[in-house]
Amino acid sequence: MVMGREELGQRSETVRRANLSAIVRELHLHGPLSRSELVARTGLTRSAIRALIGELVTGELVVEEPALRLGTPGRPSPLVRLATESTVVLALEISIDSLAVAILGAGGVVLEHRRVDRPRGHSTLEEIAADLVDLARAARARRPLGETPIGVGVAVAGIVNRSDGLVSFAPNLGWVDVPLGATLTAGLALPVPVGVANESDLGALAELRRGAARGADDVLYVHGEVGVGGGIIVDGRPLSGIAGYGGEIGHMPINPQGRPCRCGSTGCWETEVGERALLARAGYPLDGGRAAVDAVLADAAAGVPEALAALQSVGRWLGLGLAGLVNILNPRRVILGGLLSRIHPFVADLVEASLDRHALAAPRRLVSVVPSTLGVDAPLLGAAEMAFEPLLADPAAWLGTRGALVQLESA
Numbered sequence: 086m087v088m089g090r091e092e093l094g095q096r097s098e099t100v101r102r103a104n105l106s107a108i109v110r111e112l113h114l115h116g117p118l119s120r121s122e123l124v125a126r127t128g129l130t131r132s133a134i135r136a137l138i139g140e141l142v143t144g145e146l147v148v149e150e151p152a153l154r155l156g157t158p159g160r161p162s163p164l165v166r167l168a169t170e171s172t173v174v175l176a177l178e179i180s181i182d183s184l185a186v187a188i189l190g191a192g193g194v195v196l197e198h199r200r201v202d203r204p205r206g207h208s209t210l211e212e213i214a215a216d217l218v219d220l221a222r223a224a225r226a227r228r229p230l231g232e233t234p235i236g237v238g239v240a241v242a243g244i245v246n247r248s249d250g251l252v253s254f255a256p257n258l259g260w261v262d263v264p265l266g267a268t269l270t271a272g273l274a275l276p277v278p279v280g281v282a283n284e285s286d287l288g289a290l291a292e293l294r295r296g297a298a299r300g301a302d303d304v305l306y307v308h309g310e311v312g313v314g315g316g317i318i319v320d321g322r323p324l325s326g327i328a329g330y331g332g333e334i335g336h337m338p339i340n341p342q343g344r345p346c347r348c349g350s351t352g353c354w355e356t357e358v359g360e361r362a363l364l365a366r367a368g369y370p371l372d373g374g375r376a377a378v379d380a381v382l383a384d385a386a387a388g389v390p391e392a393l394a395a396l397q398s399v400g401r402w403l404g405l406g407l408a409g410l411v412n413i414l415n416p417r418r419v420i421l422g423g424l425l426s427r428i429h430p431f432v433a434d435l436v437e438a439s440l441d442r443h444a445l446a447a448p449r450r451l452v453s454v455v456p457s458t459l460g461v462d463a464p465l466l467g468a469a470e471m472a473f474e475p476l477l478a479d480p481a482a483w484l485g486t487r488g489a490l491v492q493l494e495s496a
């Protein structure tokens with residue numbers, strides 16, 4: 086096939102953008118790297134790396150710093166790092182009993198972080214959005230004047246349509262078909278897109294990039310509090326379904342003789358492994374919240390039989406559900422987040438035994454079940470990662486745009 090000049094030009098432009106993306110992604114995920122390390126990681130030639138880094142430096146996305154001489158012979162290779170402080174995102178989170186805000190710089194560096202308690206129970210969209218806007222304003226006020234995020238990510242404990250940020254169902258908040266994305270876009274009044282996604286999907290993303298799932302391409306993240314959600318990564322990519330509603334493993338029917346679920350069905354997995362199941366079995370009030378959960382775990386650590394029995398029951402149902410999911414997904418790693426990471430030390434043996442008994446031998450051998458390493462902040466950090474994604478996918482679009490953003494906002 087003979088290619089026209091124009092077509093060749095387009096193709097080389099596509100290659101250039103993809104190569105810039107590869108470099109920025111490596112720096113974002115691994116931190117500062119020398120040019121030689123970038124050559125090794127991207128497979129690009131030394132001269133290509135030099136030219137592309139030159140572009141990124143001119144466009145103020147990366148900085149080159151003289152390397153420290155570490156006693157190795159030869160000229161030290163300069164370190165290339167992302168311009169952390171000048172390329173930032175805003176991350177927000179609405180969870181069952183807290184709201185959180187963070188500002189992160191490129192490379193995932195946390196520059197600002199605040200989490201405040203919120204009373205459990207239903208809140209209107211207007212209340213939550215106003216609180217988040219206030220938190221964001223306060224966080225931005227602590228940053229240099231004129232700093233504008235390149236994107237905003239929002240994690241919410243609910244089922245979300247990613248295309249427009251509509252929360253179709255969030256039982257903890259009492260929300261059905263609530264336009265969270267549009268309301269925050271108006272409230273924040275920033276000249277950048279506001280992305281909204283489910284907290285478990287974002288927790289999975291954060292654990293994959295910066296936590297317990299690093300290095301694994303097939304991951305199941307199970308986030309349990311009152312509700313139980315799932316984030317599924319298949320072949321390095323999130324499994325979201327047609328609209329982003331996928332991964333709702335908490336509503337996997339598991340016990341036909343079980344309790345009614347908040348979703349309207351009966352015997353969903355979360356009615357056996359969620360917070361209320363644990364509290365009910367341990368003899369605590371269902372709406373006892375975090376304090377009651379803390380008490381059950383303290384009882385269990387002290388050997389109180391009711392607390393241990395409650396945890397064992399949760400552990401058995403947890404193992405049973407995970408066995409089915411391991412058979413379906415064949416993941417390398419299962420990450421337990423939220424309440425489930427706190428109960429993991431008490432139920433690890435039961436879960437492993439349940440996997441031995443109920444999962445197919447081949448996928449069972451390949452999977453490990455581990456607690457989250459990012460803890461309560463996994464969804465918030467995932468929201469930041471989502472907000473960074475357009476930059477990582479096509480940094481060329483950002484070269485030299487920061488001045489324009491500042492002008493846009495002050496206009």
Ligand SMILES: [Zn+2]
Nearest residue numbers: 336346348353
């Ligand atoms: Zn349900």
